[in-house]
Every structure is written in structure tokens, then in C-alpha cells.
Amino acid sequence: MVGILAKLLMQVRFLAGALALAFLITIAAPAAAQQPSSVNPTASAVQERQLLQELNRIQGRVSIPDRKSDVLEQPAGRDWRQWHQVTLRWIGAIAILGTLALLVVFYLARGQVKLERGFSGRKIVRFSAVERFVHWLTATCFLVLAVSGLNVTFGKALLLPLLGPSAFSTWSELAKYSHNFLSFPFTIGVILIFLMWIGSNIPNRTDVEWVKRGGGIIGKDHPPAGHFNAGQKMIYWIVVLGGGASAVTGYLLLFPFYGTEISGMQLAQIVHSVVAVLFIAAMLGHIYIGTIGMEGAFEAMGEGTVDVNWAKEHHPLWLEDELTRTKETQAQAAARPAE
Amino acid sequence: MARMKFLCDADRCIECNACVTACKNEHEVPWGMNRRRVVTINDGKPGERSVSMACMHCTDAPCAAVCPVDCFYTTADAVVLHSKDLCIGCGYCFYACPFGAPQYPKVGNFGSRGKMDKCTFCAGGPEADGSKEEYEKYGANRLAEGKLPLCAEMCSTKSLLAGDGDVIAQIYKERVSRRGYGSGAWGWQTAYREAIAT
Ligand code: HEM
Ligand code: SF4
Ligand code: SF4
Numbered sequence: 313m314v315g316i317l318a319k320l321l322m323q324v325r326f327l328a329g330a331l332a333l334a335f336l337i338t339i340a341a342p343a344a345a346q347q348p349s350s351v352n353p354t355a356s357a358v359q360e361r362q363l364l365q366e367l368n369r370i371q372g373r374v375s376i377p378d379r380k381s382d383v384l385e386q387p388a389g390r391d392w393r394q395w396h397q398v399t400l401r402w403i404g405a406i407a408i409l410g411t412l413a414l415l416v417v418f419y420l421a422r423g424q425v426k427l428e429r430g431f432s433g434r435k436i437v438r439f440s441a442v443e444r445f446v447h448w449l450t451a452t453c454f455l456v457l458a459v460s461g462l463n464v465t466f467g468k469a470l471l472l473p474l475l476g477p478s479a480f481s482t483w484s485e486l487a488k489y490s491h492n493f494l495s496f497p498f499t500i501g502v503i504l505i506f507l508m509w510i511g512s513n514i515p516n517r518t519d520v521e522w523v524k525r526g527g528g529i530i531g532k533d534h535p536p537a538g539h540f541n542a543g544q545k546m547i548y549w550i551v552v553l554g555g556g557a558s559a560v561t562g563y564l565l566l567f568p569f570y571g572t573e574i575s576g577m578q579l580a581q582i583v584h585s586v587v588a589v590l591f592i593a594a595m596l597g598h599i600y601i602g603t604i605g606m607e608g609a610f611e612a613m614g615e616g617t618v619d620v621n622w623a624k625e626h627h628p629l630w631l632e633d634e635l636t637r638t639k640e641t642q643a644q645a646a647a648r649p650a651e
Numbered sequence: 652m653a654r655m656k657f658l659c660d661a662d663r664c665i666e667c668n669a670c671v672t673a674c675k676n677e678h679e680v681p682w683g684m685n686r687r688r689v690v691t692i693n694d695g696k697p698g699e700r701s702v703s704m705a706c707m708h709c710t711d712a713p714c715a716a717v718c719p720v721d722c723f724y725t726t727a728d729a730v731v732l733h734s735k736d737l738c739i740g741c742g743y744c745f746y747a748c749p750f751g752a753p754q755y756p757k758v759g760n761f762g763s764r765g766k767m768d769k770c771t772f773c774a775g776g777p778e779a780d781g782s783k784e785e786y787e788k789y790g791a792n793r794l795a796e797g798k799l800p801l802c803a804e805m806c807s808t809k810s811l812l813a814g815d816g817d818v819i820a821q822i823y824k825e826r827v828s829r830r831g832y833g834s835g836a837w838g839w840q841t842a843y844r845e846a847i848a849t
Contacts, residue, residue: 355698356697356698357661357662357698357700357834358692358693358698358699358700358834359834359835360834360835360837360838360840361835361840363692370690370692371690371692372690372691372692372693372694372701372702373690373691373692373694374688374689374690374691375666375668375689376671376685376688378683378685378688380751381685381688381690381751382690383751384690384692384702384704384750384751384837384838385704385749385750385837385838385841386749386750386751387749387841388749389713389746389747389748389749390713390747390749390841392713392717392746392747393713393716393717393747396717396743396747397716397717463719464719464741464743465719467719467720468718468719468720468721472720472721477720477721477722477734477737478736478737480720481720481722481736481737481738481739484719484720484739485739485763488739488741488763489763568742568764574745574746574751577746578746581743581746
């Protein structure tokens with residue numbers, strides 16, 4: 313029984329082998345017939361155009377220990393150039409000059425927001441010394457970062473003709489170093505602002521009302537507000553999110569090719585510069601309202617105190633809170649018998 | 652005046668790196684920087700090709716356009732050069748360059764990358780031709796001596812051609828028609844906005 317089975321198996325195997333051989337011969341025959349008289353070594357060669365169509369870049373292997381040099385060709389560099397030299401300049405110019413123009417028109421039309429009841433002469437503390445220090449630390453760094461950054465975007469168009477190549481390079485190198493070094497205190501400032509004021513910057517129902525009434529910017533309306541009104545909360549979030557985004561992308565630019573490659577670097581620059589010019593435009597508005605735009609506002613960050621009438625008109629809910637809190641502490645002090 | 656160009660015949664390049672070595676030696680290019688490199692595509696697979704690449708001296712060069720201090724200039728031979736005295740090492744030219752040509756003495760450090768360095772088509776820099784200062788900053792100025800770039804001269808298979816664009820295009824065309832194949836002038840479309848019809 314076992315013998316017969318083994319014989320059968322052998323026969324099957326032989327048959328299968330013969331079949332496979334026949335199959336191989338049939339497929340090999342036409343291939344041999346097609347063999348050209350001369351070899352075409354480029355039949356399977358990589359083609360530049362095809363590689364560029366697939367990925368818009370050509371990457372290979374290099375024998376030098378420089379990872380980023382294995383990109384043979386990245387035509388995207390030309391697109392980035394177009395972005396940097398044309399698109400970004402338009403966005404920047406429109407955002408910054410447009411905001412400035414709007415502010416001038418607004419100032420001429422509306423004038424300064426005056427204190428309706430005038431100054432009372434009585435002051436109330438609005439920002440502590442620590443708060444003011446953090447604000448001005450961040451603000452000075454921001455101004456230097458803005459000027460030195462815009463120098464990269466617009467400097468050679470605006471300043472180079474005035475200064476000449478050698479002086480402009482010296483200035484640009486200085487500007488670049490200040491941009492790089494002041495990024496650190498600026499980032500610390502943004503983090504401190506985030507922590508310090510997050511409590512009074514969560515949007516709430518008062519803000520809806522404030523926005524509905526246009527913040528009292530037009531006319532003589534004074535919608536109620538707490539420590540910060542909706543407009544100031546917006547500035548807060550622009551600083552926190554804009555500062556965060558410019559810091560992350562800025563550090564990517566500052567430590568190039570650590571974890572990013574060429575397209576990542578281009579993207580980091582694109583995000584950094586767009587965020588930066590919009591940030592600058594927003595801060596122009598902030599600077600306007602904090603200085604010539606509103607009577608009695610600057611001293612809040614200047615000396616740290618504001619006039620009680622100013623607080624009554626612009627931040628009545630905050631003033632109430634402050635007054636009840638001082639009353640409570642005074643009451644507590646009075647209730648505690650002297651020993 | 653000639654319009655200088657490079658052309659690497661990828662069907663001849665054998666990745667021997669003679670061009671790379673010649674360049675490093677001729678200009679005493681420091682450690683960590685390569686003005687020329689050989690990139691191998693599809694390494695170890697059928698259809699593998701190697702291309703020797705350096706600055707292509709582009710028409711309307713992107714590096715020159717984005718440089719925030721405008722330190723580039725183009726010579727009468729259409730060679731793209733720059734001034735190391737003016738460069739602030741911002742690294743922008745590398746982002747714009749389609750061929751990864753600009754090199755920096757300090758890699759990815761905080762602050763400055765140092766003065767950018769790249770292939771000069773063996774044409775030196777803004778200093779007086781053949782002066783010691785020029786050699787120290789930019790390497791040899793062979794063009795001023797009537798010689799063409801050393802990389803192409805040293806190429807073991809004459810894959811790399813350097814010289815007047817029309818002349819090297821003609822040489823390449825003749826090669827292609829004689830041997831019956833050619834994968835094209837790599838980078839020409841991107842650098843010069845033109846390809847070689849073969
Ligand atoms: C917070 C940390 C920041 C870091 C680490 C940083 C870093 C950088 C770096 C490395 C560059 C590339 C140019 C160069 O190397 O000189 C740059 C460009 C620039 N930065 Fe910043 N930056 C920061 C914040 C800001 C802020 C807050 C602003 C806006 C006020 C700003 C505005 C700009 C502008 C306008 C450019 C030029 C964009 C261009 O034209 O390419 N940066 N930044
Ligand atoms: S190859 Fe790069 S460095 Fe050379 S000219 Fe073109 S963009 Fe500039
Ligand atoms: S690294 Fe130098 S040459 Fe390159 S863009 Fe910056 S300043 Fe110009």
C-alpha cells in the first residue's frame with residue numbers, strides 16, 4: 313500500500329517538474345528573440361523629468377556626512393524665492409502700512425477717547441511692579457525683534473540705498489544678533505504674560521455684550537468690562553498665540569536642520585514671517601490705544617496706577633471688585649483687635 | 652563673452668569623486684564643506700545614476716534674489732559670485748538654491764553660520780584677481796589665468812563638462828547622437844530655464 317503511494321507521488325513530481333520546465337521555456341523564448349543587437353544601458357535609467365514630476369525634488373545618496381546634501385535638486389527653492397521676494401513683501405506692506413493708515417484715519421475721525429468726567433485725582437493700583445516689568449521686557453524685545461526682522465524682509469530695498477553695502481551689512485549683522493539673542497527674553501516674557509494674566513483673560517458673557525456694543529470705540533458708549541475687556545483679551549491671545557508661534561518657528565530657524573530638512577526650513581520661515589508681520593500690525597493697534605488713542609490709559613503700564621474715573625468708565629466691574637476687596641481687607645484689619 | 656555653465660553627463664559619471672577631491676584641494680576648502688558633491692540616485696538598483704553637482708551659476712539666480720544684504724554679483728561670464736565681507740551668514744541662500752550649493756563653516760549653530768562659501772566656477776571673488784586675499788577667501792582664480800574649472804578638467808570619464816554653455820551643449824549633443832542615448836543635462840531646466848534638445 314505504502315509502496316504504491318510513494319510511486320504515485322514520484323510520478324506526480326516528475327510530471328510537475330516537466331510542466332514547469334516547459335513553461336519556463338515558453339516564456340523565455342520570446343524574451344530571447346527580442347534581445348536587441350546592441351544593449352541600451354539607459355532603458356531603466358532614472359530620468360530627471362520623471363523624478364521631478366513625481367516629487368518635485370530629486371534625492372539620492374552622498375558619501376559625505378552631510379545629510380542635507382543628498383537633495384540633488386529642489387526646484388521649490390525658486391517658489392520660496394518668489395514667496396520671500398514678492399508675496400511676503402506684499403503681505404507685510406499691506407498689513408503694516410494698512411494698519412497705520414487705518415489708525416491715522418481713525419485718529420482723525422474719532423480723536424482721542426477722552427475721560428468724560430475728567431480726572432478725579434484719586435488713583436487706584438492697576439498693575440504691580442512685577443507685571444509692568446514683564447510687560448516692558450516683552451515690549452522692548454518685541455520692538456527690537458520687529459525692527460531687526462523687518463530688516464531681513466525690507467532692509468535691502470529701503471536701507472541699503474541709504475547706507476551703502478558695507479554699513480548696511482554691519483547693521484544687518486548687528487540686527488541679526490539682536491534678533492537671535494533677544495528671542496530668549498522675549499519668549500520668557502510671553503510665557504510669563506501667559507501665566508500672569510490667564511485668569512482675567514478667559515472670554516465670558518461680559519465680552520459678548522462688550523463686542524455687541526462695539527466696545528464703545530465709536531460714540532460715547534461705555535459697555536461694562538472687568539479687569540480686561542474683550543479687546544484687551546484679544547490682544548492677550550494674539551500675544552500668547554502669536555508669540556508662541558513666532559517662538560517655535562523662530563527657534564526652528566535658529567537651529568536649522570535639527571529635525572527639519574529643506575522643505576521644513578522653508579515652511580518654518582513662511583510661518584514665522586507671516587505670523588510676524590500680522591503680529592506687528594496688531595501691536596501697532598495696541599500701541600495706539602495705549603498711548604495717544606485713549607486718555608489716561610498709558611499710566612496703567614507707566615506708573616502702574618489709573619485714575620478712579622478712568623476705571624469707572626472703562627473697567628467698572630474690575631473697579632467694583634477692587635473696592636470690595638479693599639473694603640474686606642480693611643474690615644478684617646479692623647475686626648482683628650490690636651494686641 | 653561666454654555664458655559659463657556646468658553639465659554632468661550622468662550616463663558617464665562613475666561616482667569616483669575626482670571632481671570633489673580636485674575642488675577641495677584646489678581651493679583648500681575646509682573640513683565639513685563641499686563646494687561639489689556627487690549624488691547617486693537609485694543607489695544599487697537598476698537604472699542607478701550619479702550626478703556631480705555644485706553651484707550651477709543660475710540664470711536670474713535665486714540665491715542672489717533672496718540674500719538680505721544683496722552680496723551677490725554676476726560676472727561678465729555669467730558666473731554667480733558673492734562677497735564674504737558683506738555676507739551675514741543668514742542661510743537664506745541655501746533655502747532658495749535649487750541645488751544645495753551654498754555651504755557654511757558653522758553647521759546649524761546658534762547665531763551665525765559664518766560666511767557662506769560656494770563654488771566660484773574657479774573664478775575667485777571681488778578681490779583683485781589672483782591676490783592672496785582672494786585665494787584665502789574664495790580659492791583659486793583659474794578663469795583669470797585662462798583656465799576652466801579644475802573639477803571638469805580632472806573628471807576621469809569626462810562626464811563633467813565646464814565652459815561656454817553653447818560649446819558644452821554641442822559636445823553633449825554629439826555624444827548623445829553617436830552613442831544613441833542620453834538622460835539629458837541634469838538641472839539645466841531648473842537653472843537656465845532651457846534643456847538641451849537631443
Ligand atoms: C521668539 C523667538 C524668535 C526667534 C528665535 C526668531 C528667530 C528668527 C530667525 C532665526 C530669523 C531668520 C533671519 C535671521 O537669521 O536673521 C527670523 C526672521 C524674522 N523674524 Fe524672528 N524670531 C523670533 C521672534 C520674532 C518676533 C516676535 C517677530 C516680530 C516682531 C519676528 C520677526 C521676524 C521677521 C519679520 C523675520 C524676517 C522674515 C523674512 O523676511 O524672512 N521674529 N527670526
Ligand atoms: S546653483 Fe544655487 S548658489 Fe548657484 S547660482 Fe544657482 S541658486 Fe545660486
Ligand atoms: S548667507 Fe550670506 S550670502 Fe547667503 S543669503 Fe545670507 S547673507 Fe546672503
